[in-house]
Amino acid sequence: MLDEKVLVTRSSMPPYEEYIEAIRPLWDSHWLTNMGKYHRELEKQLCDYLDVPELSLMVNGHMALELVIQSFGFPEGAEVITTPFTFISTTHAIVRNRLQPVFCDVRAEDGTMDETKIEELITERTVAIVPVHVYGNIGNIEKIEEIAYNYDLKVIYDAAHAFGVKYKGKGIGNYGDASVFSFHATKVFHTIEGGAVASSDHELYQRLYNLKNFGIRGEELVVSVGANAKMNEFSAIMGLCNLNHIAEDIEGRRKLWSKYRERLSEIPGIDFFADNPDAEKNYAYFPILLREEYPAGRDGLYQALQEEGVYARKYFYPIAPDQKCYRKKYGRAEVPVARELADRVLILPFYAEMGQEIQDRILDVIERR
Numbered sequence: 001m002l003d004e005k006v007l008v009t010r011s012s013m014p015p016y017e018e019y020i021e022a023i024r025p026l027w028d029s030h031w032l033t034n035m036g037k038y039h040r041e042l043e044k045q046l047c048d049y050l051d052v053p054e055l056s057l058m059v060n061g062h063m064a065l066e067l068v069i070q071s072f073g074f075p076e077g078a079e080v081i082t083t084p085f086t087f088i089s090t091t092h093a094i095v096r097n098r099l100q101p102v103f104c105d106v107r108a109e110d111g112t113m114d115e116t117k118i119e120e121l122i123t124e125r126t127v128a129i130v131p132v133h134v135y136g137n138i139g140n141i142e143k144i145e146e147i148a149y150n151y152d153l154k155v156i157y158d159a160a161h162a163f164g165v166k167y168k169g170k171g172i173g174n175y176g177d178a179s180v181f182s183f184h185a186t187k188v189f190h191t192i193e194g195g196a197v198a199s200s201d202h203e204l205y206q207r208l209y210n211l212k213n214f215g216i217r218g219e220e221l222v223v224s225v226g227a228n229a230k231m232n233e234f235s236a237i238m239g240l241c242n243l244n245h246i247a248e249d250i251e252g253r254r255k256l257w258s259k260y261r262e263r264l265s266e267i268p269g270i271d272f273f274a275d276n277p278d279a280e281k282n283y284a285y286f287p288i289l290l291r292e293e294y295p296a297g298r299d300g301l302y303q304a305l306q307e308e309g310v311y312a313r314k315y316f317y318p319i320a321p322d323q324k325c326y327r328k329k330y331g332r333a334e335v336p337v338a339r340e341l342a343d344r345v346l347i348l349p350f351y352a353e354m355g356q357e358i359q360d361r362i363l364d365v366i367e368r369r
Contacts (some may be wrong), residue, residue: 032099061182112139173198
């Protein structure tokens with residue numbers, strides 16, 4: 001048993017003194033929110049880092065997704081094709097916009113949307129496709145966007161797991177009509193809580209500005225109905241500090257990823273998702289897939305790790321349409337591959353500061369079972 005609980009992830013933090021010094025000016029300005037200096041600076045630096053033309057910061061990734069869907073003005077009850085193998089936020093964002101999610105099965109090799117099953121789901125009510133770059137894996141972008149073009153559909157990527165990923169040399173936020181990032185504390189890059197929408201459409205940026213700021217455009221001017229989804233200055237400064245260390249953080253993850261992969265490859269019954277040769281990884285998560293040959297099975301390993309103080313995660317189980325809040329309406333969705341992956345997947349603890357000793361202990365437990 002390890003002395004401390006080992007969670008599936010842990011927030012990266014800049015040096016304490018660096019962050020304290022960076023927030024010191026806020027005590028002079030008293031400007032804590034409302035798109036202040038640091039909010040604007042983080043938008044600029046993230047555009048550069050992510051290699052995207054436009055980026056709108058939000059209070060969190062969920063509101064970024066919910067508001068960008070709202071920004072397209074889809075008619076109530078319209079259908080949005082999406083994946084069942086994702087964090088529940090993806091489905092909630094569609095439903096909270098009074099739209100109907102239509103679940104497309106996923107590819108066994110990487111957990112992303114199966115592009116060969118999209119067209120059979122399109123009806124006269126379909127308005128958009130919302131794929132997910134699950135665990136940072138990039139699906140068949142070219143085919144998805146070809147289908148969207150042929151049927152005049154919007155493509156909104158849930159890129160919550162894909163911060164810093166490049167595909168064919170371009171930042172992943174350049175694809176589709178928009179891409180949504182999460183900067184939650186558990187992510188590769190975080191602002192404590194936060195998110196963003198990236199796109200190449202300046203008009204979309206303006207619509208999102210209105211939606212996240214009550215529609216306010218001047219002291220006496222409100223041009224549209226909006227919400228309050230602005231990122232505050234403390235979060236923006238955390239993001240600026242974390243950007244200073246993102247390269248070393250990702251390199252630390254890469255080393256842990258390589259060791260996991262090396263030792264686990266020798267254990268019968270353990271599979272991995274396929275790597276995309278055209279994508280530059282961000283090493284966001286380390287998922288494994290357990291086959292019958294692994295004696296303890298997925299749930300047995302999950303329990304064995306917990307007994308040692310290691311808290312892996314069945315991520316994503318159950319899949320979205322099988323969750324209690326959706327199963328009566330969507331539980332019959334024909335997505336067998338997604339359900340199989342959900343029964344087999346386990347996310348191992350994985351963060352840059354985890355250290356060799358903890359990783360070795362985790363690997364020892366897996367090898368013993």
